[in-house]
Amino acid sequence: MPFNRNMLNLARELRAVTQADLSSKSSVSQTKISKFEAGLLVPTDEDVCKLADALELPIEFFSHRGPRPARASTCLHHRKNAGAKVRDLDRVHAHFAYMRMQIDELLAGVKIGASQSVYQIDVDAMDGDVEQIAAIVRQTWGVPPGPIDNLTLLIEHAGAIVVAAPFYSDAISAMSFWPDSGSPIIFVNASMPGDRLRFSLAHELGHLVMHATPTGEVEAEANRFAAELLMPKATIFPELSSGVLSLQKLAALKVRWKVAIQALARRAHDLEIVSERQYRSLLVRISKMGWRTNEPIRVEPEQSTVLPSILTHYLDRKGYTRAELSKLMLSVEPQLDRNFLVGKDQSNRLRLAE
Numbered sequence: 001m002p003f004n005r006n007m008l009n010l011a012r013e014l015r016a017v018t019q020a021d022l023s024s025k026s027s028v029s030q031t032k033i034s035k036f037e038a039g040l041l042v043p044t045d046e047d048v049c050k051l052a053d054a055l056e057l058p059i060e061f062f063s064h065r066g067p068r069p070a071r072a073s074t075c076l077h078h079r080k081n082a083g084a085k086v087r088d089l090d091r092v093h094a095h096f097a098y099m100r101m102q103i104d105e106l107l108a109g110v111k112i113g114a115s116q117s118v119y120q121i122d123v124d125a126m127d128g129d130v131e132q133i134a135a136i137v138r139q140t141w142g143v144p145p146g147p148i149d150n151l152t153l154l155i156e157h158a159g160a161i162v163v164a165a166p167f168y169s170d171a172i173s174a175m176s177f178w179p180d181s182g183s184p185i186i187f188v189n190a191s192m193p194g195d196r197l198r199f200s201l202a203h204e205l206g207h208l209v210m211h212a213t214p215t216g217e218v219e220a221e222a223n224r225f226a227a228e229l230l231m232p233k234a235t236i237f238p239e240l241s242s243g244v245l246s247l248q249k250l251a252a253l254k255v256r257w258k259v260a261i262q263a264l265a266r267r268a269h270d271l272e273i274v275s276e277r278q279y280r281s282l283l284v285r286i287s288k289m290g291w292r293t294n295e296p297i298r299v300e301p302e303q304s305t306v307l308p309s310i311l312t313h314y315l316d317r318k319g320y321t322r323a324e325l326s327k328l329m330l331s332v333e334p335q336l337d338r339n340f341l342v343g344k345d346q347s348n349r350l351r352l353a354e
Contacts, residue, residue, distance in 0.1 A: 001048065002063040005039050011055045011062070013094035016087070016168075026054035061330045067097045067104075088169035096175050096187055099165060102329040106310050107182060109318065114159030116141050118184050123210045123221060130221050133210060134228035145235050147257045151198050152302035155205060159183050162201065162304040164190040165339075176204035184208050194299035195260040201302075202226035230259055231267050240268045245278075247285060251297055258299050262286060311340055 012022060019037075023030040028043075028050050035041035043051070052059045121133050137143075141154060148154060152162050160183055167173075167189040173196065178184045186204045188197050206225030211218050239253060245268055250261045257264065265286070269279035286292060314320045320328070326336045 001045060001059065003036075003042055003048065004063060004066060005037050006066055007062045007064055008033070008051065009037050010066075010094055010097060011051075011057055013090050014098055015055050016091050017055075022051065022054060026050040056332060056335065058327060058330060058332055060327065064101060064330060067100045088167075088172065091168050092172050092175065095165060095167070096177070098330075099163060099187065100177065100179070100185065102331065103161065103163075103185065103307070104179075104182075105328050105330065106307075106314070110310055110313055112159060112161075112183060112306060114157060116158040118155070118158045118160050118205070118208055120212050121209055122213070123215055130206075130210070130224040131228040131233070134206070134225045135232065137205075137209060138229065138232065145232070148198075148230060150302055151201055151230070152304055155186070155201065156304065156306045160205075160208070161185045161306045163187050163307055164197075164301070164304060166190055174200040174204045176207050178208055178212075190301075192301070193260075193295070194301040195254065195258060195263070195295070197301050198230060198258055198299070199226050199260065199263055202229045205229070227263070227267055227270065231257060231264070233271060236267060237271055237273070240264070240271065241273045245274055245282070247282070247289070250282075254295075254297050254299070261291060261295050261297075307340070 012019070017025070019030050019033045022028070022033055026033075028047055032041060032043070032047065033051075036043050036047075048059050048062055052062065121136065123130065123133070126133055141158060143154065156162055163185065165187050167187075170189070170191060172189060173192060174186060174188045176184065176186045186201060186208070188200055188204075192200065203222045203226040206222035206229070207218065210221060210225065215221065236257070239256075243249065245265075247261070250264050253264050254261050262283070265274075265279060265282045268274045269276070274282070311325070314325050314328075315322070322333050322336060326333045329336060331339075
């Protein structure tokens with residue numbers, strides 16, 4: 001069986017194990033594992049089987065060609081906090097690369113029907129007017145004034161794939177990627193509350209739309225895009241500026257706009273409805289209430305539709321067994337059930353064609 005040494009390194013990052021850890025679990029010496037990854041030694045079929053068992057991956061994983069390339073090296077973005085640890089980022093990137101490969105295999109046998117498209121707009125061509133770019137997206141996608149009811153569904157109807165996945169760290173919110181061919185993909189941290197998920201999703205959409213070529217302020221621009229997309233100035237300004245901007249008022253607006261209280265406070269500051277001092281005062285009160293990490297009023301996380309539809313297509317229409325689907329997706333059956341099939345909502349899915 002062919003062996004791709006890069007896939008062994010990816011597998012270790014995916015499982016967050018060192019060469020020494022893998023040696024202990026697989027009974028393959030650390031020296032041999034090091035040489036496998038360096039390309040100095042080719043493992044025997046027995047070695048590959050031991051490594052696959054220890055890493056809970058099928059043996060086919062180690063002969064895979066690897067992730068499909070991006071249009072450019074700048075097409076991978078992630079929204080993270082400053083405190084994100086390197087080892088967490090490595091594992092998230094590995095998990096992201098793995099799921100990209102799985103999606104590539106799935107998309108080879110289906111066609112996604114989309115009523116709109118995600119298209120790119122050069123920020124410089126718009127003289128840095130990020131808010132106008134967000135307004136163009138809303139207009140061309142036919143979004144009415146006011147809150148977006150379901151951002152995930154809106155993006156998926158534009159041909160993108162949204163995947164909620166475990167990120168192993170709350171410091172990382174989302175990642176996006178535009179492959180060399182095919183649909184753009186946005187991964188969001190499955191552990192996020194619904195309000196934060198929506199903003200992170202809008203942030204990543206901003207990257208996909210605006211940042212095929214990087215600018216100096218990509219994160220700030222993506223935040224501005226997300227704010228205008230979810231809370232357009234023309235509609236939100238009268239609501240934020242009417243009367244005193246209290247925590248109670250922000251909480252009520254959260255129900256309507258499905259964004260965090262902190263995001264609404266920031267929007268009021270950016271629109272100059274409240275001063276810097278008033279904004280800081282709101283943040284202090286939010287912190288004292290314990291809302292920085294646990295806001296009141298739950299916003300239900302939006303559910304993706306495309307990936308579940310694809311899986312159902314393979315199982316129901318193509319007649320794949322779970323074992324066959326697991327093999328296609330370079331996975332093992334228990335992980336397929338746990339990560340993709342068990343407890344997934346079967347309603348409101350997009351139609352797929354052969």
